[in-house]
Amino acid sequence: MIKPRTLSGFRDYLPSVMIPRERLMETARGVFRSFGFAPIDTPTLEYLEILTGKGSDETDRQIYRFEDNGGRSVGMRFDLTVPLARFAAQHISELGTPFKRYHIAPVWRGERPQAGRYREFVQCDFDTIGTESVMADIEVVAVINRLLESIGFDAFQISINNRAVLTELLRHLDLADKSVAVLRSLDKLAKIGRERVASEMCETADITPGQADNVLRLAELSGDAESVLDALPGITGGGEEAIGAINRLSDVYRGALAAEVPPHRIKVDVSIARGLDYYTGMIFETTLNDLPSIGSVCSGGRYDNLAGLYTKQHLPGIGASLGLDRLLAAMEQLELLPDAATPAPVFIAYFDPQHRDDYLRLSARLRASGIANEVYTDAKKLGVQLKYADAHGFRIAVIAGGNEWAAGNVQVKTLATKESAEIPYSHDQSGELVSCLERILASDL
Amino acid sequence: MIKPRTLSGFRDYLPSVMIPRERLMETARGVFRSFGFAPIDTPTLEYLEILTGKGSDETDRQIYRFEDNGGRSVGMRFDLTVPLARFAAQHISELGTPFKRYHIAPVWRGERPQAGRYREFVQCDFDTIGTESVMADIEVVAVINRLLESIGFDAFQISINNRAVLTELLRHLDLADKSVAVLRSLDKLAKIGRERVASEMCETADITPGQADNVLRLAELSGDAESVLDALPGITGGGEEAIGAINRLSDVYRGALAAEVPPHRIKVDVSIARGLDYYTGMIFETTLNDLPSIGSVCSGGRYDNLAGLYTKQHLPGIGASLGLDRLLAAMEQLELLPDAATPAPVFIAYFDPQHRDDYLRLSARLRASGIANEVYTDAKKLGVQLKYADAHGFRIAVIAGGNEWAAGNVQVKTLATKESAEIPYSHDQSGELVSCLERILASDL
Known part of the structure; x- marks a missing residue:
């Protein structure tokens, strides 16, 4: 006998966990589509050289890699961005630009498993490729807003920044050649605080405490978006390129308002830079007001050139990624997830085999009226069946039973309250039962 | 520069292909849920010994396998049945029985790529585990019927058989010990015809031409379900166990009618046995009347014990698998697939940057009314934009433009007919435009 078990860092999804996961992915797909983003999929396995081309040493080490039966070096994708770059390079002449795609699919990283980190997880990305238009930047904010709203959140904040504003400040402070190290440290502001960021900057980027203070003053600008935007020209020195960068940021903010994103949900936060070195323009992060500690649940930004490793065609783009696992963890902590192991709300008990066909027909009638339902498979005692119904949610x-079928009635029992009612039903007149079920299902019980 | 390319046997899914694929999977999920089947997911990678435990030598050879960084022998799943068996053995005490699950996920087989065969493909399975009740058998027929109907097919045939009927005939003919070889040959009846099946049977199963003729007479019973069911007792010899097997088959047929599966869609076909050796009871196949040559698009059956390799718990079950790739190929051949590279039906041209905020707001208003739409990202010439709109479907x-915004009108152009109409629109009064778009979208154009 072989012991049934999963590999360390991998998970089985049982129904009660998979039902909300699927619902979340469906909501995301619906939102992406409503903006004209189209789905794509790419192979799980790619030539290893495709995957290792751009990644950092760290991601390279994490790739699941092997030699296939044909002697090719292959790897399992570790994100959806590298496959998108390869895909775009290969197909862009057929697809045309702008190319708007979403991609929801698993990725694999052979990293050390830790709490909340897995070796297999689903990414949920959307990107617009082949345009530098501010319209695409604005749209990212609108998509994020609609994603979170559609998932059921009301209180969240979308932080926006233009990385070029910081770059221009650094140039103004004569720190242009140290920008990567400075931005890396700055990114930790929320996590480790001003003092430690300042000392880290001085150390790793070799800058003076005065310069660090200047950078931090910009990053710490707070208050409503308008006042932050107003303060930026002064702090950055107000050179032509700085003003250009500030205008872009301001444009995205104002455009998002026009796209009906509520102003209180947008924060202009000049401190966010995100670790990834390839973001060159706008940057986005999203936090839940009721659970900010969980970190950003939807992040992204603009990049200069997506697919430079695979094609000479210059492909700027912008996109973001919804953090499915993090969102689900948040929803669980906030008790927003229903606890059910069935996707169907109505259970039909089966305890009189002589009426087997009646149960089957009743089930078909309800289903045809749009009511998902399950008939129990075995004519066991009612108690056993109701226990199953309760346990599954x-x-x-x-x-x-025989009496009810003879009288042309069925009993409708609301499981949360244990309330019961007799409702007239025959296969030819199912309207009253359907209305009754719809009424109960529409209520909060 | 690295050449962008995919591995042999693997595919990129471009939007025009991925859109109907996603729609098909969504339809399937909706149908599964409407019967109370719940989603699960399992890891892509499993311990190799889990995967090789039950498979045939052929599937074992096809497994993508390697040693992971921790020195474990692992493999990529080659179907969803072995992972289901491992999953059930591991979790059934928590899940309880009956356990009804669906699982839509990719699997990998390192087989030689051929036309229409890939090394990565999606399987779409549903199963009911832990019950031998005929209710579960009947439900499979009802699910298949609803799947095909919901996908958009009207003319299809669900062939049902009880493998035990054949087994009983073979026992009656004293061929019980040769049943595997006989059934394997019989399974080719539709493909290679009576004569070749008969001679193959005599050769591989070492039986007489008379015996082969007897088996074939049973398999060739045709006509409506009732008359086939009536003829079965006579041909099988009418022993007690044969009658039991025939009654089960008859029960499934009659139950499916009660579950409102139209009688003309069900065929009792005693010839189907399906190659897999583990089916022990009911067997199902589904063919499209307009394209029978493509083969069965949804097949499955009942098995005695799912997870015997991993647990002592006896877990009988029944299920079937929807052939996504085959169905999509059929739908393409039958011209049932729309050819669009966008999931949004409405395109908003953007050619007056001064009104950028108006386009954004218009887009948001339509989206809030349930109309998926895309605003073009760049203020290019109208001709370029309409070409993009046409190309994407x-x-x-x-x-x-400026005049329309000033006059409080927009132009609505139906792209298939080139018809245009001026419709009143302001951000506060969008009702007339919404109705007009809904009307056009509801039409066949």
Whole structure:
């Protein structure tokens, strides 16, 4: 006998966990589509040289790699960005630009498993490629807003920044050649605080405490978006390129308002830079007001050239990624997830085999009226069946024995309250039962 | 520069292909849920010994396998049945029975790529585990019927058989010990015809031409379900166990009618046995009347014990698998697939940057009314934008320049017919435009 078990860092998804995961992915797909983003998919396995071309040493080490039966060096994708770059380079002449795609798919990283980190996880990305238009930047804010709203959140904040504003400040302070190290440290502001960021900057980027203070003053600008935007020209020195960068940021803010993103949800936060070195323009992060500690649940930004390793065609783009696992963890902590192991709300008990066909027909009638339902498979005692219904999180049980079938009634039992009602039903007149079930399902019980 | 390319046997899915794929998977999920099947997911990688435990030598050879960084022998799953068996053995005490799950996920087989065969493909399975009840058998027929109907097919045939009927005939003919070889040959009846099946049977199973003729007479019973069911007792000899097997088959047929599967869609076909050796009871296949040559698009059956390799718990079950790739190929051949590279039907041209905020707001208003739409990202010439809209398969273009915005109108252009109409629109009064778009989208154009 072989011991049934999963590999360390990998997970089985049981129904009660998979149901909200699927719902979240469906909501995301619906939102992406409503903006004209189209789905794509790419192979799990790629030539290893495709995957290792751009990644850092760290991601390279984490790639699951092997030699296939044909002697090719292959690897399992570790993100959806490298496959997108390869895909775009290969197909862009057929696809045309702008190319707007979403991609929801698993990726693999052979990293050390830790709490909340897995070796297999799903990424959920959307990007617009082949345009530098501010319209695409604005749209990212609108998509993020609609994603979080559609998932069921009301209180969240989308932080926006233009990385070029910081770059221009650094140039103004004569720190242009140290920008990567400075931005890396700055990115930790929320995590480790001003003092430690300042000392790290001085150390790793070799700058003076005065310069660090200047950078931090910019990053710490706070208050409403308008006042932050107003203060920026002064702090950055107000050179032509700085003003250009500030205008772009301001444009994205104002455009997002026009796209009906509520102003209180947008924060202009000049401190966010995000670790990844390839973001060159706008940057986005999203935090939940009720659970800011969980970190950003949707992040992204603009990059100069997506696919330079695979094509000479210059492909600027912008996009973001919804953090499915993090969002689900947040929803669980905030008790926003229903605890059900069934996707169907109505349970039909089966305890009179002589009426087997009646149960089947009742089930078909309800389903045809749009009510998902399950007939229990075995004519066991009612108690056993109701225990099953409770354990699975069904909301209503429909019960009928010989007497009920003879009288043309069924019993409708609301499982949360244990309330029951007799409802007239025959296969030809199912309207009253359907209305009754719809009414209960529409209520909060 | 690295040449962008995919591995042999693997595919990129471009939007025009991925859109109907996603729609098909969504339809399938909706149908599974409407019967109370719940989603699960399992890891892509499993311990190799889990995967090789039950498979045939052929599938074992096809497994993508390697040693991970921790020195473990691992493999990529080659189907969803072995992971289901491992999953059930591991979790069934928590899940309880009956356990009804669906699983839509990719699998990998390192086989020689051929036309229409890939090394990575998606399987779409549903199963009910832990019950021998005929209710579960009947439900499979009802699910298949609803799947095909919901996908958009009207003319299809679900062939049902009880493998035990054949087994009983073979016992009656004294061929019980040769059943595997006989059934394997019989399974080719539709493909290679009576004569070749008969001679193959005599050769591989070492039986007489008379015996082969007997088996074939049973398999060739045709006509409506009732008359086939009536003829079975006579041909099988009418022993007690044969009658039991025939009654089960008859029960499934009659139950499916009660579950409102139209009788003309069900065929009792005693010839189907399916190659897999582990089916022990009911067997299902589904063919499209307009394209029978493509083979079965949804097949499955009942098995005695799912997870015997991993647990002592006896887990009988029944299920089937929807052939996504085959169905999509059929739908393409039958011209049932729309050819669009966008999931949004409405295109909003953007050619007056002064009104940027108006386009954004218009887009938001339409989206809030449930109309998926895309604003073009760059203020290029209208001709360029309409070419983009046509190429992507948008159905309507909404066009407004300075004059229109001033007059409180937009132009609505139906792209298939080139018809245009001026429709009143302001951000506060969008009702007329929404109705007009809904009307056009509801039509066949």
